[in-house]
Amino acid sequence: xxxRNFLIKAMQSSAITTVLPALLTACEAGNVKTDKSIIVVxxxxxxxxxxxxxxxxxxEVTVLExxxxxxxRLRSNRSLGIAFDEGASWIHGINKxxxxxxxxxxxxxxxxxxxxxILSYDIDGVLRKDALFSSTEDKFYDILEILMKSGSPQxxxxxxxxxxxxxxxxxxxxxxxxxxxxxxxxxxxxxxxSLLYNEGEEFSGIEKIAVNGYDTLAHYLAKGLKIQLxxxxxxxxxxxxPIRVHHNGQVxxxxxxxVTVPLGVLKQKSIQFLPLLPNxxxxxxxxxxxxxxxxxxxxxxxxxxxxxxxxxxxxxxxxKFNYFVNVKKIHPxxxxxxxxxxxxxxxxxxxMTDAAIVAEIMTHLKDMYGSSIPEPTHFLRTRxxxxxxxxxxxxxxxxxxxxxxxDEMAEAVENKLxxxxxxxxxxxxxxxxxxxxxxxxxxxKIINLQ
Numbered sequence: 001x002x003x004r005n006f007l008i009k010a011m012q013s014s015a016i017t018t019v020l021p022a023l024l025t026a027c028e029a030g031n032v033k034t035d036k037s038i039i040v041v042x043x044x045x046x047x048x049x050x051x052x053x054x055x056x057x058x059x060e061v062t063v064l065e066x067x068x069x070x071x072x073r074l075r076s077n078r079s080l081g082i083a084f085d086e087g088a089s090w091i092h093g094i095n096k097x098x099x100x101x102x103x104x105x106x107x108x109x110x111x112x113x114x115x116x117x118i119l120s121y122d123i124d125g126v127l128r129k130d131a132l133f134s135s136t137e138d139k140f141y142d143i144l145e146i147l148m149k150s151g152s153p154q155x156x157x158x159x160x161x162x163x164x165x166x167x168x169x170x171x172x173x174x175x176x177x178x179x180x181x182x183x184x185x186x187x188x189x190x191x192x193x194s195l196l197y198n199e200g201e202e203f204s205g206i207e208k209i210a211v212n213g214y215d216t217l218a219h220y221l222a223k224g225l226k227i228q229l230x231x232x233x234x235x236x237x238x239x240x241x242p243i244r245v246h247h248n249g250q251v252x253x254x255x256x257x258x259v260t261v262p263l264g265v266l267k268q269k270s271i272q273f274l275p276l277l278p279n280x281x282x283x284x285x286x287x288x289x290x291x292x293x294x295x296x297x298x299x300x301x302x303x304x305x306x307x308x309x310x311x312x313x314x315x316x317x318x319x320k321f322n323y324f325v326n327v328k329k330i331h332p333x334x335x336x337x338x339x340x341x342x343x344x345x346x347x348x349x350x351x352m353t354d355a356a357i358v359a360e361i362m363t364h365l366k367d368m369y370g371s372s373i374p375e376p377t378h379f380l381r382t383r384x385x386x387x388x389x390x391x392x393x394x395x396x397x398x399x400x401x402x403x404x405x406x407d408e409m410a411e412a413v414e415n416k417l418x419x420x421x422x423x424x425x426x427x428x429x430x431x432x433x434x435x436x437x438x439x440x441x442x443x444x445k446i447i448n449l450q
Contacts, residue, residue, distance in 0.1 A: 033450045034058030039245050039252060041233050041271075042260035044072025045432060046420040048221035049439030050258050054446060055225055062254070063222075064231040064247055066389050069215075070222045073262065073390060074432070076213035077380055082331045083213030084297045084338075086382045087393070088432045090210075093203030099217070099433045103210075106220030110208035111330045117309035121368040122172060123316070133173070133312075140177045144198060151194030156399050157182070158189035172314035179318040179342060186430075187291035187396030188343040196397035201427040211330060214432070233261075235272040238417045256416050258442050263409075263423035264290045264391025278413060284405035288423055289398030291430070292346040292385040296321075296357065298376040299336045303328060304369050311337075313364050319345040321361045337365075347385045354379055394430035395423040410438065415449060418442045 038054055040047045043065035055061045065072075073087035091110060094100045103110060120128040143165065151160050161169065161178070168174040178189060186192050210216075228247075235246040242253040261271065266285045276282070305311060311324040319342040327336035339361060341349045349357055358379055366373055384393045397403075406426035412418045420438040428434030 032057050032447055034060075036060070036256065036446075036450070037242070037254040038062070038256045038258065038446065039064060039243070039254040040258045040260060041236070041245070042066075042072060042421075043070040043218070043222065043227055043229075044260055044262075044421070044435060045074055045218060045221070046422070046435040046439035046442075047072070047258065047260035048218055048225070049436050050260070050420055050443040051225050051227075051439075052221045053440060053443040057447065059446075061226060062252065063225055063227040064233055064245065064252070065227060065229050066232045068229055070227060070229075071215040071218035072260075073384075073393070074214045074218045076210075076215040078213065080297070080299060080334075080336075080378055080380065082327070082334050082336070083210065083215075084295075084380050085210055085214045086295060087384070088210075088214050089295075091208045092431055092433070093205045094208055095203055095205035097203040097205070097433050098436055102217055102220070102436070106216045107212075108214065108216040109211040111211050112206050113209050113325075113330075114309050115207070118312060119306050119308050119310075120173070120176075120312040120314065122314050123367060125368050125370070128173070128314075136173050137177065140174070140181065144182075148195050148197070153193075153195060154399065155194045156190050157192040157194045157197050160194040161189075172316065175316075175318040176312055176314045176322055180312070180323045180340075183291075183319055183342045184293060184323075184340065187289045187398065191289055191398045193397045193399050193401055196401060196403065199397055199403060199426075200429060203433070209325075209330060217432075233271055235274065236417070237274040238414065239274055241416070243416060256418065256446055258418040258420055258439075258446075260420045260439065262290075262390045262392065262421060263288060263395050265389065268388075268391050270388070273417075278411075280408045281411065281413070281419075284408040287398065287400040287402070288405050288409070289396040289401060290392035291394055291396050292343060293393040294341045294346040294349050294382045294384060295338060296340070296361065296382075297327070297336055297338050297378075297380040298358070298361065299334065299378040300374055300376055301335065302374065303335050304373045305337065305365075311368070313368055315364060317345075319343050321364050324365075349381075350383045350386050354381065357381065396430060410441070412442075412445060418445060 037060040040051045040063045043063050051061045051063050075086045077084040077086055091099050120133045122128055150164050183189055231247045233247045237244040242255055243257050245252045309326055309329050313322050321339045323340055325338040327338055384390055403426055406429055410424040420442045422429050422435040424438045425434035
């Protein structure tokens with residue numbers, strides 16, 4: 001659902017054609033020297049994409065992964081008998097998207113989620129008229145297309161929106177759109193750039209949600225690779241050759257290292273680099289924003305909600321449990337809803353007990369469907385903000401961000417230390433396809449050095 005109709009409509013109106021980066025077809029010389037060794041730090045999709053490509057060409061590749069399984073933020077929980085994707089869920093635009101073809105190869109089943117199949121409830125269970133919802137949505141998209149003309153480098157999206165449209169700032173439906181169509185897709189409105197909030201390219205076509213787990217992609221790419229799990233990298237010393245990578249009290253050596261850990265991990269300085277990274281890269285790490293989105297899955301014995309794909313709710317407080325995915329549409333045998341919390345409220349949920357979160361979610365559902373609805377039978381949740389292997393969900397364009405920062409994140413250091421991940425892709429940041437393409441890009445850099 002990332003940037004959904006706003007960017008899709010914008011592309012249609014301006015006849016933009018999305019083209020895959022040329023690096024995907026970079027010349028892979030037939031005489032590649034494969035006596036070089038490579039360590040890939042992180043077994044998310046960017047790391048696995050790089051490792052798989054290089055390994056296929058005969059390079060000696062070792063992947064060091066801090067978690068107990070591959071996938072990184074492609075993480076699927078199957079404890080309730082269905083795949084609850086804790087991280088990425090959707091293929092955002094299936095046309096020419098590399099994830100579409102990869103999903104087919106990996107056997108990842110998917111389901112078209114129709115954004116138009118939605119009902120909207122106001123407080124006190126008032127069902128909002130479709131015409132009001134649609135007209136407000138259209139007006140909202142129109143504002144998103146022009147708001148940047150009122151922006152400035154020092155101002156956040158929130159401050160500019162509130163100053164320009166004060167009559168909408170406290171309207172519950174407008175707060176829903178701001179929350180679910182902007183904060184969800186980008187980051188904290190109080191930190192989001194008023195000039196760069198709609199940056200990034202988008203693939204056209206429908207959106208599909210993974211059915212049997214997004215992590216099927218990671219398992220497919222990981223086949224045959226040399227992967228060491230539960231390996232926490234603490235230091236990378238690239239001051240000499242070979243590069244020395246410290247992990248779990250061990251030291252491994254390689255000619256090249258590809259760092260694919262999330263931006264949040266780099267922000268936390270969880271890995272020490274010797275020598276220090278270049279100032280431009282450090283500035284980029286500091287200035288690119290890192291959003292937090294948490295997801296919550298609840299199941300019931302019986303269905304009490306509407307037979308639509310999405311149910312929206314417009315409470316006074318934005319960013320909390322205002323959008324529900326009807327999981328039964330995707331898994332007909334399961335009575336479940338999935339909902340979300342964004343930005344600061346997402347971070348706040350990580351300090352709350354399961355019972356407290358369920359109570360808040362049920363307050364919203366009872367306001368829509370009545371106080372007699374049953375309590376859920378099962379509950380699953382995420383905590384991406386405090387997860388030491390991510391410290392957030394995905395990158396966004398904060399007030400301090402410059403688009404050049406994404407390119408600086410992608411810059412190799414001394415042609416031996418390389419960086420991949422969604423936060424290194426200026427065109428496709430914050431997406432799975434961006435992460436995947438970045439891994440291919442860095443693999444091609446190493447190939448072209450031979």
